[in-house]
Amino acid sequence: MTYELYYWPGIPGRGEFVRLALEDAGADYIDVGKRSSDKGGGAGAVSEFIHGSDLGQPHFAPPVLKAGGLVISHVANILQFLGPRLGLVPEDESARVWANGLQLTLTDFVAEIHDTHHPIGSSLYYEDQQDEAKRRARVFVQERLPKFLYYFERVLAVNAGNEAYLVGTAHSYVDLSLFQVVTGLRYAFPRAMERLEPEIPAVTALVDRVSQRPTLSAYLTSDRRLDFNQGGIFRHYPELDG
Amino acid sequence: MTYELYYWPGIPGRGEFVRLALEDAGADYIDVGKRSSDKGGGAGAVSEFIHGSDLGQPHFAPPVLKAGGLVISHVANILQFLGPRLGLVPEDESARVWANGLQLTLTDFVAEIHDTHHPIGSSLYYEDQQDEAKRRARVFVQERLPKFLYYFERVLAVNAGNEAYLVGTAHSYVDLSLFQVVTGLRYAFPRAMERLEPEIPAVTALVDRVSQRPTLSAYLTSDRRLDFNQGGIFRHYPELDG
Incomplete structure (x- = not known):
């Protein structure tokens, strides 16, 4: 199974919680937002897929994961789905x-x-x-x-x-x-x-x-891991830091 | 199965989302927060149960649902669990x-x-x-x-x-x-x-x-249904209303 992750390029954001699970497990996935637009990627492709009504299921916001015929939104929902499939949650x-x-x-x-x-x-x-x-x-x-x-x-x-x-x-x-x-x-x-x-x-x-x-640390030091920056959830403004 | 709902008394709050599912399905449940303290209920009993470490699983906040041996927190998590059991979500x-x-x-x-x-x-x-x-x-x-x-x-x-x-x-x-x-x-x-x-x-x-x-409308007009008030999520302050 090749998963497709739809999330904005350029920020770790909420998409990173999904990436960490996929990377830690060494799963096969396409990070659609990071692809060039001539390969069907980029922010436009993310937006179009998420809000499209092709499946009768428009989503409110990314991240969205496509897994075969299933399309899943919200980090907790995606991780709950991936957990058993990637060996990242106990059985019971x-x-x-x-x-x-x-x-x-x-x-x-x-x-x-x-x-x-x-x-x-x-x-x-x-x-x-x-x-x-x-x-x-x-x-x-x-x-x-x-x-x-x-x-x-x-x-x-x-x-x-x-x-x-x-x-x-x-x-x-x-x-x-x-x-x-x-x-x-x-x-x-x-x-x-x-x-x-x-x-x-x-x-x-x-x-x-x-x-x-082992697998995760290779990802964390790779070019694929996006640095925290001033466009995401976690932003460093010294005046807000206690 | 008698479910036990742990939520603050006096406000509809997030607990009401769980109550609506239980009431709509006519499920058997105890609303622990609304019980008198001499029957083991009230806010103190809710707080003690939620934060207790008896089960090795302290919860961050109510609502929490006890369903036999399972203890479940967060509205979406509880409803996802109850959905199939109460006939409130499709099978697939x-x-x-x-x-x-x-x-x-x-x-x-x-x-x-x-x-x-x-x-x-x-x-x-x-x-x-x-x-x-x-x-x-x-x-x-x-x-x-x-x-x-x-x-x-x-x-x-x-x-x-x-x-x-x-x-x-x-x-x-x-x-x-x-x-x-x-x-x-x-x-x-x-x-x-x-x-x-x-x-x-x-x-x-x-x-x-x-x-x-039918079942829900009887609940909505009963004393059990808490009115919206100025202590919950939904508060009426005219100066905030556009």
């Missing part, structure tokens, strides 16, 4: 339901991270909502950032004897997503994270472990 | 993946609706972020509200011959959730909705149809 229903719940908590966390720099609206420039962003980021750094990270630390701590993994006794797609969130937070809020990380040793150890996975 | 994988994707778009929509009155932080009073709320609500009413509602209108329009349903040819939990969102929006933004609704006739017709379902 209880673990899968737990994994999906954790992924949806990460989804909420990512939305809050995004809104630190866009608290009024995504259609406005950062510069036109900078005062509100400073205020929202202050609450985020003081309250929400520790609340979410302490939560994941606790999930790891109570996973008796398996604190290297969020779900059960093995690596899963949720570990990959937490890796991406923490890595993004280090880029966006380096001062706040430097203060917080000593208090979340299990989270930090998980991020280290994930970064050293 | 393609339809279930599509239903979950639509539900996750509603999840995002609900978060944006909430943030119109709390754009800076949930821990602050509305009155302490009213200026920012006015600005965010203006962008929401002008851009995001129509974008989301036109999207669901389009989903219905392209569901050839079945524009009464979001998923396939039958009533599903996603229809119930869209009903709840539109009903909440009518409470929170009556002026904006009065202007918009003529442009989304299929959405409006779906909401009417859902409100007339």
Whole structure:
């Protein structure tokens, strides 16, 4: 099976959570947004595919994954589908339901991270909502950032004897997503994270472990891995960093 | 199976999306938060159950559903689990993946609706972020509200011959959730909705149809159905209503 990922080129964004799973598993996939337009790729092709009504199923936003005859939108939905197929989630229903719940908590966390720099609206420039962003980021750094990270630390701590993994006794797609969130937070809020990380040793150890996975580490140092930048979810504005 | 729903008493909130599915199907369930504390209910019991580490699975926030040995958090995760068991989603994988994707778009929509009155932080009073709320609500009413509602209108329009349903040819939990969102929006933004609704006739017709379902309509007019109020996701502040 060759998967097709539809996501905007140029930013890691939400598409990167899907890429990490595909890359970690060494899956065969086409990153349509990154292809040249004369090969049927680019942002135009992404937009056309997502909003098209060919399948009777227009999607609201990317990422969207095409897997044979199935077309799937939303990161948590895509990862839930890929998990069993890529060996990135345990077999039993209880673990899968737990994994999906954790992924949806990460989804909420990512939305809050995004809104630190866009608290009024995504259609406005950062510069036109900078005062509100400073205020929202202050609450985020003081309250929400520790609340979410302490939560994941606790999930790891109570996973008796398996604190290297969020779900059960093995690596899963949720570990990959937490890796991406923490890595993004280090880029966006380096001062706040430097203060917080000593208090979340299990989270930090998980991020280290994930970064050293053989297939994934080759991807992370390749040209395919997009750097964090000022167009995505995780943006570094020093004035928002505590 | 007697399900146990753990959610804060006093507000419809995110718990109501789960209640609508249970009530529509006539399922047997205990609404733990609404029980008196001497019967093991109330907000304290909800908080204790959710954050407890008895099962090695602390949850981030309610709603949480206990279904036999399974404990499930997040609305979309709970509805995905209940859907097949309550006859509220078609059998085939393609339809279930599509239903979950639509539900996750509603999840995002609900978060944006909430943030119109709390754009800076949930821990602050509305009155302490009213200026920012006015600005965010203006962008929401002008851009995001129509974008989301036109999207669901389009989903219905392209569901050839079945524009009464979001998923396939039958009533599903996603229809119930869209009903709840539109009903909440009518409470929170009556002026904006009065202007918009003529442009989304299929959405409006779906909401009417859902409100007339026999078992559900009895619930909607019962004491169990909580009114929208100023403590939940959908709040009516006239100054935010376009």
